[in-house]
Amino acid sequence: MLKGKSIILGITGGIAAYKGAALCSKLVQAGAIVHIIMTESATRFITPLTLQTLSRNPVYIDTFDERDPAVVSHIHLADHADLIVIAPATANAIAKLAGGHADDMLSTTLLAATCPVLVAPAMNVHMYEHPAVVNNLELLAARGVMFVEPGTGQLACGYVAKGRLAEPEDIVLAIESWFGRGGKLKGKRVLVTAGGTMERLDPVRYLTNDSSGKMGFAIAEAALLMGADVTLVAGRTSVAPPAGVKVIRVESAEQMLEAVTGIYDDMDIVVKSAAVADYRAVQISGQKLKKSGEKLVLELERTTDILETLGQRKQNQFLVGFAAETEDIDHYAMDKLRRKHCDLIVANDVSLDGAGFNGDTNIVQIFGSEGLVEAMPLLSKREVAVHLLELIAGRLAYSGGNGK
Ligand code: CTP
Numbered sequence: 569m570l571k572g573k574s575i576i577l578g579i580t581g582g583i584a585a586y587k588g589a590a591l592c593s594k595l596v597q598a599g600a601i602v603h604i605i606m607t608e609s610a611t612r613f614i615t616p617l618t619l620q621t622l623s624r625n626p627v628y629i630d631t632f633d634e635r636d637p638a639v640v641s642h643i644h645l646a647d648h649a650d651l652i653v654i655a656p657a658t659a660n661a662i663a664k665l666a667g668g669h670a671d672d673m674l675s676t677t678l679l680a681a682t683c684p685v686l687v688a689p690a691m692n693v694h695m696y697e698h699p700a701v702v703n704n705l706e707l708l709a710a711r712g713v714m715f716v717e718p719g720t721g722q723l724a725c726g727y728v729a730k731g732r733l734a735e736p737e738d739i740v741l742a743i744e745s746w747f748g749r750g751g752k753l754k755g756k757r758v759l760v761t762a763g764g765t766m767e768r769l770d771p772v773r774y775l776t777n778d779s780s781g782k783m784g785f786a787i788a789e790a791a792l793l794m795g796a797d798v799t800l801v802a803g804r805t806s807v808a809p810p811a812g813v814k815v816i817r818v819e820s821a822e823q824m825l826e827a828v829t830g831i832y833d834d835m836d837i838v839v840k841s842a843a844v845a846d847y848r849a850v851q852i853s854g855q856k857l858k859k860s861g862e863k864l865v866l867e868l869e870r871t872t873d874i875l876e877t878l879g880q881r882k883q884n885q886f887l888v889g890f891a892a893e894t895e896d897i898d899h900y901a902m903d904k905l906r907r908k909h910c911d912l913i914v915a916n917d918v919s920l921d922g923a924g925f926n927g928d929t930n931i932v933q934i935f936g937s938e939g940l941v942e943a944m945p946l947l948s949k950r951e952v953a954v955h956l957l958e959l960i961a962g963r964l965a966y967s968g969g970n971g972k
Pocket residue numbers: 821840841842843844845846871872873874875876888889890891892893904
């Protein structure tokens with residue numbers, strides 16, 4: 569997929585610069601022609617010789633170190649690149665790109681480039697959440713810059729939080745998505761729901777579930793890389809949503825219903841990966857509930873089934889539901905597909921190790937009106953998302969419209 573593609577890999581000065589070596593190696597192995605541009609500070613973490621050896625090309629650091637009199641390096645590189653990837657992208661590199669600075673080889677080449685740019689940020693969580701960084705990321709997303717979100721885990725500074733550079737495999741997957749599938753969902757409006765809903769009992773207590781939002785966020789990120797215009801309706805999540813998508817935050821199933829039905833008519837594809845509460849409290853207490861007696865009985869009532877509502881109102885939308893099961897998957901998945909008028913159901917056995925809520929992996933089976941379409945092995949949620957969207961794009965292309 570990457571054979572002959574010219575990729576500039578910009579490596580900036582964070583500890584994750586060492587992962588740039590693995591990324592470079594994987595891109596070269598996949599057939600890409602890789603030109604490395606390092607910032608001065610990146611050379612403090614990893615040597616240019618390592619990257620020259622892995623990329624089999626000279627490494628650029630200094631704008632004025634012109635080795636070939638026939639060309640101006642930053643213009644020549646920019647003109648011949650199919651894609652620029654910045655991994656890791658520090659807060660400073662992101663700020664420079666957002667501000668249009670051109671004070672080193674990488675920032676100057678970025679200004680001269682007309683090809684797409686993919687940014688993989690890596691930094692301390694407080695830096696990542698700083699309003700200046702958030703603003704810069706939003707500005708870049710609005711300009712069409714693509715992102716591979718940082719992962720959550722142990723950071724070099726000691727925090728366990730969001731900010732780790734995405735794994736090189738995931739960055740390669742995003743790059744392949746762009747080259748191989750880029751444009752497959754171009755012009756399509758995609759709505760993804762993610763996370764769990766919260767049903768209030770009183771001002772400080774609520775009913776919720778273990779959904780992290782990771783599966784829905786991976787779908788939103790992959791749809792964006794395939795050229796779609798993505799809107800996320802997100803409930804309670806344990807990770808931040810990907811940059812570049814419109815996010816509508818909701819709490820309850822009722823709010824999610826309102827948000828989703830409000831924009832449904834404009835959508836081409838709807839993927840309902842949110843874990844929506846089936847019941848809510850009949851009475852939400854305005855005051856904190858005080859304890860009294862040994863037992864407390866909560867009276868709950870059914871929420872509206874959002875997916876079923878969408879299924880009933882369906883015009884041309886391609887509708888995808890999720891089914892979390894612990895037994896008899898085929899039976900329950902097919903039942904949900906028919907009952908909720910879905911085009912596809914993504915079912916998983918949440919009792920299996922590596923599947924379901926909170927983790928970074930999933931094991932899913934996808935059902936269509938004809939029965940089982942695909943049974944996937946244990947894959948990262950990003951890989952599941954890419955496969956699912958490929959399937960949707962294929963069905964849309966085959967039907968010339970709504971998948972029917
Ligand atoms: N769903 C929804 N609104 C609800 C409940 C569920 O839109 N009030 C959607 C979920 O987003 C998911 C699908 O329905 O896409 C399946 O959810 P799940 O809870 O597994 O199925 P249910 O139909 O609620 O059936 P059951 O709980 O009996 O398994």
